[in-house]
Amino acid sequence: MMKDKLTYNVDEKELLIKDEVTERLKPMMIECAKGIIETQKTRENMFIRYHCDADGISSGLAMNEVLRSTRPLSRQNSSVRYTLADAFSDINKIDSYKPLMIILDFGSGPDSNDGYQILKSAGFKIMIIDHHPYDTRPDVDFYLSPWVLKDDVKERDLSKYTAGYLTVEVARMLGLDDAYARKLISISLSGDKSPLNFEKDDNTALVFDYMAKYSMFPNKLNFYAHVLSDDRLRQSIFMQANDKINNILQKGINVIKVAEYDLADSRGNPKSDKLILGIINIDKVVVKYEFPSKAKSVGVMFDYLNDKYPGQPVVMIGYGANIITFRINSSAFNLGYSGKNFIKEIKAEFPDMVLSGGGHDKAASVRLVEPEYTEVIMSWLKERISSAKK
Numbered sequence: 230m231m232k233d234k235l236t237y238n239v240d241e242k243e244l245l246i247k248d249e250v251t252e253r254l255k256p257m258m259i260e261c262a263k264g265i266i267e268t269q270k271t272r273e274n275m276f277i278r279y280h281c282d283a284d285g286i287s288s289g290l291a292m293n294e295v296l297r298s299t300r301p302l303s304r305q306n307s308s309v310r311y312t313l314a315d316a317f318s319d320i321n322k323i324d325s326y327k328p329l330m331i332i333l334d335f336g337s338g339p340d341s342n343d344g345y346q347i348l349k350s351a352g353f354k355i356m357i358i359d360h361h362p363y364d365t366r367p368d369v370d371f372y373l374s375p376w377v378l379k380d381d382v383k384e385r386d387l388s389k390y391t392a393g394y395l396t397v398e399v400a401r402m403l404g405l406d407d408a409y410a411r412k413l414i415s416i417s418l419s420g421d422k423s424p425l426n427f428e429k430d431d432n433t434a435l436v437f438d439y440m441a442k443y444s445m446f447p448n449k450l451n452f453y454a455h456v457l458s459d460d461r462l463r464q465s466i467f468m469q470a471n472d473k474i475n476n477i478l479q480k481g482i483n484v485i486k487v488a489e490y491d492l493a494d495s496r497g498n499p500k501s502d503k504l505i506l507g508i509i510n511i512d513k514v515v516v517k518y519e520f521p522s523k524a525k526s527v528g529v530m531f532d533y534l535n536d537k538y539p540g541q542p543v544v545m546i547g548y549g550a551n552i553i554t555f556r557i558n559s560s561a562f563n564l565g566y567s568g569k570n571f572i573k574e575i576k577a578e579f580p581d582m583v584l585s586g587g588g589h590d591k592a593a594s595v596r597l598v599e600p601e602y603t604e605v606i607m608s609w610l611k612e613r614i615s616s617a618k619k
């Protein structure tokens with residue numbers, strides 16, 4: 230499938246998804262592709278760090294495939310931060326003059342800066358391909374993110390250009406074949422529930438999310454690639470994962486609380502649609518360390534509400550000890566509801582209670598310092614949402 234040397238047909242490659250945003254990102258994709266070729270020319274090591282979900286894994290697979298001949302190191306990241314501990318451990322693994330760290334589907338937040346600083350001091354160049362919104366653009370050598378276009382394009386749902394999609398386009402410029410590229414994009418879009426108009430592969434996305442949860446095995450990317458090519462094994466993993474999802478759904482239906490709120494238009498007249506607010510104590514349904522995770526389980530209940538109230542605006546909040554997770558559908562997002570903004574408000578209102586938090590407009594989580602804070606913030610949130618005039 231791959232040539233020995235990375236190909237240099239970077240500039241003339243047509244994108245698989247073409248619109249205003251992707252065309253404007255193309256020069257940045259080319260920068261990344263060229264950066265990788267330059268690194269390879271000087272025979273420097275490359276290190277792939279990818280996020281632990283279907284989107285991150287598709288990103289990792291795309292990059293690993295085109296870099297195969299350079300024997301890149303790779304590691305799955307268990308959070309959206311590139312920590313100082315990550316930096317120490319990665320620096321230890323590499324003995325080369327100017328290695329390239331490729332961060333996929335995470336690492337846009339300021340909580341990764343300490344790690345980057347140490348990496349740079351150790352001689353690393355850093356490339357980030359991500360679609361998480363940021364406040365301050367990370368100071369790295371290569372940065373590919375749809376959010377750099379925030380003030381220049383009309384599109385507001387920039388997170389829908391997933392890391393998997395962006396990475397695949399860069400990998401195609403380096404010779405990734407189109408059939409594999411399409412496959413990886415479809416998994417990535419499904420995994421992150423992107424509304425981009427393209428094929429989707431919900432089943433494999435679930436398989437990767439499931440496997441990522443039990444990821445103590447070595448050579449992860451090779452094993453993910455193997456599962457992708459082995460229909461029987463993949464099907465069997467899918468059946469198991471799907472059973473666990475259904476199990477959570479059944480438990481969740483017994484525990485979820487659903488409220489409907491009237492919405493008013495800009496003149497204050499009531500609209501026919503109502504806002505659907507789902508709230509669930511996720512600790513009542515999730516088994517610790519088991520699949521699905523808290524965040525994923527909130528996603529399951531969110532899908533359930535979207536099926537039950539088709540076309541209506543839905544805000545789903547899952548809470549547990551130390552965590553509050555948001556899911557917002559497109560109609561609610563268009564009304565101005567945003568998980569990212571909820572978290573901003575929580576941080577501003579309760580600065581001492583928040584450990585970390587962030588995410589997308591339609592999916593975001595916040596971690597709290599003490600379990601008792603959850604209740605305080607939940608009642609504030611309910612008040613905030615029920616009294617909001619949109």
Ligand SMILES: [Mn+2]
Binds near residue numbers: 334391
């Ligand atoms: Mn992602």
